[in-house]
Amino acid sequence: MVVDIPPPELARHPLRQLASDRWAVAGGATIVVFLLIALAAPLLSGLEGHDPYTYDLDAVSDTGAPLGFGGGISVEHWFGVEPMTGRDLFAIVVHGARTSFLVGFAATALAVLIGVAVGLTAGYLGGWYDRLVSRFIDVLFGFPWLVFVIALGAIAPADLPKQLLIILVIGLFGWPGIARVVRGQTLALKQRTFVVAATALGAGPGHLLRHQYLPNLTSTIIVYSTMTIPGMIGAEAALSFLGVGVPPPTPAWGRTIGDAVGWVQTDPMFLVFPGTALFLITLAFNLFGDGLRDALDPRTRGLKR
Amino acid sequence: MTETTVSPLLAVADLAISFDTGDGGHQAARGVAFQLHRGRVLALVGESGSGKSVTAMSILGLLPGNARVAGSLLFEDEELIGCGPEKLRALRGGRIGTVFQEPMAAFNPVLTLGDQIAEAIHTHKIFEGTSVKLRVRQLLTTVGLDDPDRVARSYPHQLSGGQLQRAMIAMAISGDPVLLIADEPTTALDVTAQAGILDLLRELRDDRGMAILLITHDMGVVADLADDVVVLDRGRVVETAPAGRLFTEPAHAYTKALLEAVPRLGDPRPAPEPGPEVAAVGDLVVEYGRFRAVDGVTLRVGAGEVVGLVGESGSGKSTVGRVLAGLVPVTAGTATVGGADLTRLTRHPWRHARALRRLRAGIGVVFQDPASSLNPRRTVGDSITEPLVLHRDLDAAARRARVEELLDAVRLPAGLRTRYPHEMSGGQRQRVAIARALALNPALLIADEPTSALDVSVQARILDLLRSLQRDFGFGCLFVSHDLAVVEQVAHRVAVMHRGTLVEEGTSGEVLHRAQHPYTRKLLAAVPVADPVRQAARRVARTAGVP
Structure with missing residues (x-):
């Protein structure tokens, strides 16, 4: 159908489009706030006068339950204290943000790097290499990685930092999704006339990949990365929840949530604070990623929702 | 001209269509007016962006949500602007049939054609039960498809473009419409298929007294089929005339330019040694x-x-x-x-x-669609420089000089160097593609x-x-x-x-x-000529040639 819809140059700039999406702006703002919190974690907990490591047995009763209202919320302890140990929950939550971001960003970077490299080459080269890679991706998708990681945690050398191990593991299991998307996009680009035109001009593989394919994949990669980060943060939390993630005493939301499950009857606030933090940050990344996709993808741009 | 005394089937007056685009509006049509009578073919002619398709779609109320329509659209003396969606839905496929440009895209690929035409019949509750099947068969025969049963059983990808367009016309006339809107009905087809579709549309007009609103950019098609012509340019009507007069004495400068631009057979280039x-x-x-x-x-x-x-x-x-x-x-x-x-x-x-x-x-290559043969993420200068980067060892200044030289050769200002393809018109883009193809002086x-x-x-x-x-x-x-x-x-x-x-x-x-070859002759005979009198004679010759 040929309705003369105004040409694309009248469409708004992606950034302006993003700015007009209220949910995306809210998500972006939440991410920025959490990032600042993570960066300024020692400062913030210092302001409160605590660190996430020092025990305060005076804040808990003989049974280990925090003393006072809402798990020990007071001017002294803004989010209350951890049962049994009396460590400051506010300090744990703000420091936990550091762990989540570190693992989330690093694992995503690793996954995106591998995924783009594999997907791009598989789509571009095709043939037996593509078939091999595609089957390998299928295998990885079906692989019981959680079991594998738990087993790996048991046999990993003790002097290998646990955070690095987690980043490597969830990064190395996280790339198949993006590889598949990039491979599909590359296959589609291969048919586009401007790529054929560049080939007809005598462009070699390096030139094609750098100048023709990658610039047209950037928005996909950016959007996919944004959507991958919350998954990685969630994966780290899940591992820590199961006790095979970041080891104590390093603060991690997942482990705190895991501990809090046992206390949910007597001290629900112990679960609420780290849980809310985890929920907010994953929701924020997803909202922001969704808005970003709408802004960058010309097909959804301008659609009224 | 006796028709002017009876009231027209469709009377459009002072029609204005605009789109809200966020940064101010975009006026697609203004002051459009024409009248279409029963048993006549009115052609809306214009180039891309002239507002011809938007005008046609506004009759069916099929414009995107951000469109604003003002003015008057009288169909059988009833006002269509501002009337309820119920009324419009009854008209679509009922009193008004529509044929779109891309037959492949207009059909649902996972349903058979028979089912899709039957669905159109059911929607308007014209026939019941087994007679629907019969009706589908009858419609497919009407549009000149031999073996209608096979066509009814087929999926869209199993048929040729010409067959699909006939099936689409069958669907469009399933509700016995008095008005048929045909939006570039032959643009996606080969010339021989096009000739058949134009003949079919003419038959529908003559045998059923149907009025046809034909939207096209092709003056040959206009000459072949239209009785009256409305020429649109950038959303305004520049000329309205009967087809015969429009081709012999075009009044407006734009119409003249449009007719002169139509390539016609007649003056071959002599072959060099x-x-x-x-x-x-x-x-x-x-x-x-x-x-x-x-x-x-x-x-x-x-x-x-x-x-x-x-x-x-x-x-x-x-x-x-x-x-x-x-x-x-x-x-x-x-x-x-x-x-x-x-x-x-x-x-x-x-x-x-x-x-x-x-x-x-x-070797230099120029492709069909300049919109897709240039990388949307690279500037025009980058695209033209590409072959130089790949094959010549030039410094930045020399490359830039060559790009400016090439832009000049294709009659584009050097300032376009920093633009992106989407910021240019189709013609400008194709000039850029030609400049890129010639960058290395190919043999x-x-x-x-x-x-x-x-x-x-x-x-x-x-x-x-x-x-x-x-x-x-x-x-x-x-x-x-x-x-x-x-x-x-x-x-x-x-x-x-x-x-x-x-x-x-x-x-x-x-x-x-x-x-010499019969196929070449058939091809030549099928090309519509932008001259109603000559085209009519050619049509007679073509159909007479068929045993």
């Missing part, structure tokens, strides 16, 4: 899987000559062009460019990557339908440009096109392809004016 060979194929065979796209074609392009390669879709003409560009491997036969053997090189593209790349420095230029995505006035200017560039640069050129009149304007020699084989070859004068 054939120069040394720059490209040739001998007994060329190309197979895609088990499908034989090219079957034993022998063709030669000499230095400084333009060879037109003509054929309908699926004839294999584009494949020949792609073989010479080194983009498609040769199955059998020979293909040489500048003395290099493409058969050997393309069979192992990785092993011969260096030789292929050297070869490509001597061979392959142009694959370089003007078929463009408006006629733009097409005329691009053809002018190609002719003068060819004179100045002296390259040999393989010009692939489905449009015989376009080919005549640029080609010295013409080759005609049909189903993978070459049926006729010779100088433009020989092939286009003294055609």
Whole structure:
């Protein structure tokens, strides 16, 4: 159908489009706030006068339950204290943000790097290499990685930092999704006339990949990365929840949530604070990623929702 | 003119359509007015952006949500603007039938045609039960499809474009409409299929007294079918006239320009003395899987000559062009460019990557759709520089000078260098694509339908440009096109392809004016001419020729 819809140059700039999406702006703002919190974690907990490591047995009763209202919320302890140990929950939550971001960003970077490299080459080269890679991706998708990681945690050398191990593991299991998307996009680009035109001009593989394919994949990669980060943060939390993630005493939301499950009857606030933090940050990344996709993808741009 | 005394079927007055786009509005049409009577064909003519399709879609209330429509649309003395969606839905497919441009895209690919036409009948509750099947059959017969039962059982991908367009017309007339809106009904079709569809539309008008609102950019189609013509330019009506008068005495300057831009057969370029060979194929065979796209074609392009390669879709003409560009491997036969053997090189593209790349420095390629042949994320300057970066060792200043020289050669201001493709018009983009193809002074230029995505006035200017560039640069050129009149304007020699084989070859004068092969004659006869009187005579001759 040929309705003369105004040409694309009248469409708004992606950034302006993003700015007009209220949910995306809210998500972006939440991410920025959490990032600042993570960066300024020692400062913030210092302001409160605590660190996430020092025990305060005076804040808990003989049974280990925090003393006072809402798990020990007071001017002294803004989010209350951890049962049994009396460590400051506010300090744990703000420091936990550091762990989540570190693992989330690093694992995503690793996954995106591998995924783009594999997907791009598989789509571009095709043939037996593509078939091999595609089957390998299928295998990885079906692989019981959680079991594998738990087993790996048991046999990993003790002097290998646990955070690095987690980043490597969830990064190395996280790339198949993006590889598949990039491979599909590359296959589609291969048919586009401007790529054929560049080939007809005598462009070699390096030139094609750098100048023709990658610039047209950037928005996909950016959007996919944004959507991958919350998954990685969630994966780290899940591992820590199961006790095979970041080891104590390093603060991690997942482990705190895991501990809090046992206390949910007597001290629900112990679960609420780290849980809310985890929920907010994953929701924020997803909202922001969704808005970003709408802004960058010309097909959804301008659609009224 | 007795019709003017009865009230018109459709009366459009002072119609204005605008789109809210966020940064202010975009006025697509204003002050549009015309009247359409029963049993007449009114053509809305204009180039892209003229507002012709928007005007037609506003009658059906099918514009996007951000459109604002004002004015008056009287259909059978009832106002359509502001009437409820219930009323519009009853009209669509009922009193008003619609035929769209892309038959392939307008049908649902997972349902059979019979089911889809039956659905249209059910929607308007015209027939019940078993009679629906009968009705579908009857409709498919009406639109001239032999073996209607097979067509009804078929899925869209199993039929040709012409058959699908007939099925679409069957669906459009299933509710016995009094008005048929045909939006570029033949643009996506080959000329021979187009001639059949135009005949069918004429029959519907004559036998059923249907009024047809025809939206088209093709003056040949207008001359063939229209009784009255409304010429639109940038959302305004510039001229309204009966078809006969419009072609003989166009009143408005825009109409005159539009008619002059239409390429017509008549004045072939004389063939020059054939120069040394720059490209040739001998007994060329190309197979895609088990499908034989090219079957034993022998063709030669000499230095400084333009060879037109003509054929309908699926004839294999584009494949020949792609073989010479080194983009498609040769199955059998020979293909040489500048003395290099493409058969050997393309069979192992990785092993011969260096030789292929050297070869490509001597070939320029211009593709059909300039919107997609330029990388949307790179500036025009970057795109033109690309071949220089790949094949020449120039510093930034020298490259820039060359880009400006090339932009000047294709008559574009040097300031466009920093623009992106989406910031330019279709014609400008195609000029950029031509500049890129000529960047290395190639001995061979392959142009694959370089003007078929463009408006006629733009097409005329691009053809002018190609002719003068060819004179100045002296390259040999393989010009692939489905449009015989376009080919005549640029080609010295013409080759005609049909189903993978070459049926006729010779100088433009020989092939286009003294055609020997029956297929070439059929092709020539099917091309509508932008002159109602001559077109009527040609139509009689064409239909009389059919036993």
